[in-house]
Amino acid sequence: MQTLKQYRAAEALERQLGDPLNDANTLSFKNAMSWDEAEAFPQPAVDLLYRLGVNHHYVPASYGGRFTSYEEFQSLARSVARRDLATAVTFSTLVWSTLVWVGGDEQQKRRMAKTLRWTKEALCLAYSEEHHGADLIANECRAEKTAQGWRLNGEKWPINRATRSGGMAVLAKTGRERDSRSLSLFMVDKLDLDPAAYTNLPRVKTYGLRGCDISGVRFDNCQIPERSLIGDVGQGLELALRAFQVTRTLCAGLSLGVADTALRSTLDFALNRKLYGGTVFDIPNARRMLGEAFIDILICDCMATAAVRGLHVSTEQFSVWSAVAKYFVPATLERTVQELSVVLGARHFMRERHQHGIFQKMLRDGAVVGLFDGSSQVNLHALGLQLRHTTKARRNAGPDTARDERLATIFDLGRVLPSFDGRRLDLFSRGRDDVMQGFASALEHLHGLDSGTEVDGVVLGHLLRLTDEAMQALLALDALLDGPQGRALNPQSSQLFTYAKQYCVLHGAATCLHMWLYNRARLDGYFAAGEWLALALQRLLGQLRPQPDTLPNAYHEHAAERLKHLHDHQKLFSIVPLQLAPSHSNEEEKHHDRANTR
Amino acid sequence: MTAQILAKQTDPHGVGLAQHEIESRLTDMLAETLRIAPAEIDVSRPLPHYGLDSIDAVTLAGDLEDWLNVELPSTLLWDYPTVEGIASYLGEALRAQPAQTAHAPQDSQGIDDDLLDHLDDLEPGQIDALLDELIP
Numbered sequence: 001m002q003t004l005k006q007y008r009a010a011e012a013l014e015r016q017l018g019d020p021l022n023d024a025n026t027l028s029f030k031n032a033m034s035w036d037e038a039e040a041f042p043q044p045a046v047d048l049l050y051r052l053g054v055n056h057h058y059v060p061a062s063y064g065g066r067f068t069s070y071e072e073f074q075s076l077a078r079s080v081a082r083r084d085l086a087t088a089v090t091f092s093t094l095v096w097s098t099l100v101w102v103g104g105d106e107q108q109k110r111r112m113a114k115t116l117r118w119t120k121e122a123l124c125l126a127y128s129e130e131h132h133g134a135d136l137i138a139n140e141c142r143a144e145k146t147a148q149g150w151r152l153n154g155e156k157w158p159i160n161r162a163t164r165s166g167g168m169a170v171l172a173k174t175g176r177e178r179d180s181r182s183l184s185l186f187m188v189d190k191l192d193l194d195p196a197a198y199t200n201l202p203r204v205k206t207y208g209l210r211g212c213d214i215s216g217v218r219f220d221n222c223q224i225p226e227r228s229l230i231g232d233v234g235q236g237l238e239l240a241l242r243a244f245q246v247t248r249t250l251c252a253g254l255s256l257g258v259a260d261t262a263l264r265s266t267l268d269f270a271l272n273r274k275l276y277g278g279t280v281f282d283i284p285n286a287r288r289m290l291g292e293a294f295i296d297i298l299i300c301d302c303m304a305t306a307a308v309r310g311l312h313v314s315t316e317q318f319s320v321w322s323a324v325a326k327y328f329v330p331a332t333l334e335r336t337v338q339e340l341s342v343v344l345g346a347r348h349f350m351r352e353r354h355q356h357g358i359f360q361k362m363l364r365d366g367a368v369v370g371l372f373d374g375s376s377q378v379n380l381h382a383l384g385l386q387l388r389h390t391t392k393a394r395r396n397a398g399p400d401t402a403r404d405e406r407l408a409t410i411f412d413l414g415r416v417l418p419s420f421d422g423r424r425l426d427l428f429s430r431g432r433d434d435v436m437q438g439f440a441s442a443l444e445h446l447h448g449l450d451s452g453t454e455v456d457g458v459v460l461g462h463l464l465r466l467t468d469e470a471m472q473a474l475l476a477l478d479a480l481l482d483g484p485q486g487r488a489l490n491p492q493s494s495q496l497f498t499y500a501k502q503y504c505v506l507h508g509a510a511t512c513l514h515m516w517l518y519n520r521a522r523l524d525g526y527f528a529a530g531e532w533l534a535l536a537l538q539r540l541l542g543q544l545r546p547q548p549d550t551l552p553n554a555y556h557e558h559a560a561e562r563l564k565h566l567h568d569h570q571k572l573f574s575i576v577p578l579q580l581a582p583s584h585s586n587e588e589e590k591h592h593d594r595a596n597t598r
Numbered sequence: 599m600t601a602q603i604l605a606k607q608t609d610p611h612g613v614g615l616a617q618h619e620i621e622s623r624l625t626d627m628l629a630e631t632l633r634i635a636p637a638e639i640d641v642s643r644p645l646p647h648y649g650l651d652s653i654d655a656v657t658l659a660g661d662l663e664d665w666l667n668v669e670l671p672s673t674l675l676w677d678y679p680t681v682e683g684i685a686s687y688l689g690e691a692l693r694a695q696p697a698q699t700a701h702a703p704q705d706s707q708g709i710d711d712d713l714l715d716h717l718d719d720l721e722p723g724q725i726d727a728l729l730d731e732l733i734p
């Protein structure tokens with residue numbers, strides 16, 4: 001099967017970065033571990049990514065860059081993240097250019113394109129302050145208007161790449177206390193600054209991402225030019241929240257990279273570790289747990305892929321969708337990796353030996369994704385507040401051909417995406433959520449499938465039962481939200497957080513179903529057979545309430561076999577299993593195979 | 599920002615409501631969100647003083663949309679942070695919106711040719727809104 005066009009760049013990057021198990025490669029597990037141990041900035045890896053031109057993917061084609069879609073973009077980030085999250089998080093601060101692409105003027109966009117394409121000047125996002133995290137309005141760092149531009153005073157901390165960056169996106173107070181229009185956003189170029197007017201704050205020692213430059217900055221009457229202001233005075237919070245809708249969505253790719261390595265590394269161990277006259281993989285429960293981790297990854301893969309495609313199509317809905325993706329994917333995969341540690345056993349606790357101890361590093365590094373860029377709590381809160389509206393909008397939504405068309409564009413992976421238009425990002429989706437509004441029609445579609453010819457009758461039976469349960473759960477949630485009790489919920493009520501989590505789970509179920517329906521004919525036989533979908537739905541429903549395992553054991557076995565197959569052929573654990581960097585021995589095998597078939 | 603309603607709605611509610619009626623309804627909605635008595639809300643006091651945070655304010659704009667059956671800017675309550683301010687914005691926007699003049703701001707093609715032919719019949723508020731839309 002030919003690789004989908006949008007994944008070719010990632011396959012090329014895979015070949016260029018090489019096998020992370022080969023110690024000679026720059027982005028090898030060995031190097032990633034030694035930077036981590038030494039708390040050293042991953043400079044060689046960053047240099048390599050620049051040499052390979054990955055920076056050009058942060059610039060839209062209209063400004064001379066190589067950005068085509070967030071789907072392609074995310075697949076590149078995932079390739080880096082599966083090798084070293086510290087490198088991925090360090091390099092990907094370039095994504096803060098989103099603020100300029102979304103809110104900047106022509107001049108600022110041209111300047112940003114030039115910086116990203118032709119210099120190695122990195123960016124950082126300077127929002128947080130020591131005394132104010134998620135509560136941005138409470139920020140104290142202030143910008144005052146001067147004759148030449150603005151004057152900054154205050155501190156930003158903890159900031160990834162604060163010290164090692166050329167540009168800083170600074171959110172600063174320009175207005176009254178708790179006014180939502182009291183913040184403005186500045187893209188500060190350090191070259192414009194008087195070196196005496198700002199100080200880098202010392203690096204913080206961290207639990208994970210130990211090689212990263214997590215530091216801060218202090219401004220003392222620091223003069224910045226007028227052209228630093230992005231958008232209008234008072235537009236800071238609005239721009240920040242709109243750009244977060246993009247970057248929060250992209251966080252899913254980082255978690256997927258981490259989970260891929262955690263599973264691959266554990267599987268490697270399980271396949272080779274001999275005990276009781278067999279291997280760990282031969283132990284039914286170990287195999288089951290590996291298979292379940294694989295299904296978790298497929299669920300999150302569907303969600304991440306749909307979301308990055310959705311950014312191009314249903315852009316206005318991302319106050320809902322980005323919160324779902326940012327909460328669900330990191331939270332789910334963090335748990336998945338935790339569970340895998342049980343299979344890896346003693347080695348999960350070691351900072352050396354099995355694959356240089358990469359598992360524990362992934363476990364530590366991965367824990368940051370659910371925390372930065374808007375924590376799980378912040379996203380659940382933002383989502384919870386919108387649930388009454390999504391319920392209502394879904395109730396009022398009838399058949400809608402425009403929505404069907406959007407869903408087809410998002411989910412059919414063979415369709416070309418329209419170019420992304422950041423102006424369409426909106427702080428409020430007005431209850432719209434195509435994935436969920438299209439759930440009922442996806443169920444109809446499922447009911448219309450021909451049992452036996454189009455899909456195995458038993459599989460279809462399970463899918464009908466499980467999706468029906470998901471729909472019942474959604475209706476029950478709607479009834480809770482829309483009933484007198486739901487309407488009386490305080491915006492800070494912890495009940496709302498629970499409902500938001502449930503909504504994410506059901507969003508995951510609907511997403512997997514759409515993905516399957518639209519790509520059964522496009523992707524491979526394992527995907528088309530639908531057993532994975534039944535496993536995924538059962539696993540998701542299990543998060544709502546305890547479920548007996550009602551699926552044939554063969555489905556679990558096939559999942560484990562599929563996993564092993566992807567592992568043996570160096571394919572990504574994904575519904576689109578793109579070709580990873582080949583290992584040397586496997587390269588030889590392939591030549592051998594080819595010679596034999598000739 | 600000129601008072602305007604973003605999307606075409608066939609049936610906006612609340613047209614013809616008096617300013618004080620809008621204010622009193624708004625006060626009730628806020629009181630409900632903030633869990634305080636309506637009497638505690640001073641129509642000229644900025645809402646953040648009552649603990650309404652930025653995201654709550656966006657959601658509340660959504661509640662207003664539901665009530666009036668119109669589409670409003672999501673940041674309406676950021677730009678008009680008092681009950682009085684919101685009510686006067688809404689009053690003006692609703693008056694400027696006898697059905698066919700509602701419009702989406704970014705979409706100048708969306709303006710009815712019909713409407714351009716009848717410029718003379720428009721009220722000042724409508725003309726302002728139209729100009730706003732044509733001149734970026």
Ligand SMILES: Cc1cc2nc3c(=O)[nH]c(=O)nc-3n(C[C@H](O)[C@H](O)[C@H](O)COP(=O)(O)OP(=O)(O)OC[C@H]3O[C@@H](n4cnc5c(N)ncnc54)[C@H](O)[C@@H]3O)c2cc1C
Pocket residue numbers: 124125126127128132133134135157158159160161206209214368371372373374375377378381
């Ligand atoms: C490795 C690392 C890198 C970072 N990089 C950056 C960076 O590059 N730029 C940057 O600006 N910041 C960065 N941060 C800061 C990070 O984004 C902050 O952690 C975040 O702003 C939250 O702040 P806080 O944890 O201090 O908690 P606070 O915001 O003070 O919150 C404390 C707790 O209150 C609860 N809470 C907060 N808000 C809500 C809510 N709305 N609903 C319910 N509960 C809530 C949560 O449980 C939260 O943990 C980084 C942090 C780390 C660890």
